[in-house]
Amino acid sequence: MSGPLASLKVLDFSTLLPGPFASLMLADMGADVLRIESPTRPDLLRVWPPHDHGTSASHAYLNRNKRSLALDLKRDEALQIVFELVKGTDILIEQFRPGVMDRLGLGYAALKAINPRLIYVSITGYGQTGPYRDRAGHDINYLAVAGVASHTGRRDSGPLPLG
Template sequence: MSTQNLPLTGVKVLDLSTLLPGPLATLMLAEAGADVVKLERPGRGDEMRTYEPKFGEASANYAVLNRGKSAYAVDFKDPAQRDRVLELAAEADVVMEQFRPGVADRLGLGYGAMKSINPRIVYCSITGYGPTGDRASRAGHDLNYLAESGLLGVVTDNNGSPTLPVSVLADIAAGTYPAVVNILLALRQAERSGEGNHIQVSMAHNVQVLGYGYFATHQASGQWPRPGAEQLTGGSPRYRIYPTADRRNIACAALEQKFWDRLVSLVGLDAKFHDDAGQEQAVIAALESVFAAKPASYWRDVLDGEDVCTVVVATWDEAVAAGLVDIDGPDRVVQPGDPSRSFSTMASPIDPALRRTGKSVPYPTLAPLPDVSPWS
């Protein structure tokens, strides 16, 4: 499939967002063919341009999130430059913004101002806590949204304390992805009705999707999950992390009986612990002893090729070698009949040759906004 035939070819996106949730969303639109114009503050631009590590003068994080876009410097507080932004909005199909609630309106760049000149505009606002309420104007980051939603406390360490999540879950799962899905739905609606929409994405509220099982449990029993004590949070021997003799780890997810039966047989667990019902802590202790007796390489040989949903926790190098992390990724374009590719694989964020030399990275340089349309 050529880039001319990607599903969002011809769609114009005006990106006023910074850092991660909005830029990742517009990257996904760009990878599906959209033409993204990113507007940043004059001088240093998006804060992520300053992030480490760098390739030469380029921020690798910024490069990953903003490849394939055009970037221009705009002072949103300058009336003349604001009016220039409105001219671009008149041409755009989608606008992405990530200001605190009310800021875009005060700048004259809110949904009302843009809708008045472009009724078909799909305007997406990503905020931490939504457009209204006591927390609406509060500053926050991913960890704050997870903490206040209750999710951060469901998995705890031996001291009963929560641990840092493996990634920025709220930013991506509760910010980026809801934004992309709803933008696509709104574009479809605009095609059919001629009317755009204002999409409000609250990261703190959307993380509840990640806790669907906890809400289901509460609705059925009236009880909330016990920290570190439920089936998927550490209470079951079938779903846990077990240390090995060489300080590596085993990720066990043998929930179904057939996987559990095969696992305990393979690792040689004492038969009295095969039935874990009612003796979960004893079985956990027994499995800890079994896995701790041998190094990770031994367990990889035992577990590979077996249907037990239990694996060695990989290093990044091991994940790359296994083909599960694609850092070279020669082709991000979907090929007909190829189910292994999607429009936003995030593969090959940086050219391998540039990564090896460390000289520079192709990302949008910050240029003055031209008098002519960057989409023309």
């Protein structure tokens, strides 16, 4: 790839929309993005319709210009591969709930010891601390918590997901 970010290497541990969209922007500007996927829990976007010849259009769109590698992060061999990759990585994006990367041995402190110049991006719905830190965070959740969802739908069917 060429582009203004062609010198950057990105490790992307995210799924669904926010993280993949962020790394898509980097990839479209030339960054070398390597997605780390689970071999046992497929990215839900892979099954999201519409499909074109068996491929999810959303998954193809959000993961264009990226490479991917399936690793079981609960296995020591996989962690060793990540540690090796981190040595040459500029940016890491993760989208797990708070504490998950630390429990896997891949938290900021552990990886900064391998690569002190690593930029570590943690995307969560409600931040790393506070009463909602462990809740799933998606647009429908934010609309409900803010009271906006109650302005849609009908009394007997409940709120509608907004576009």
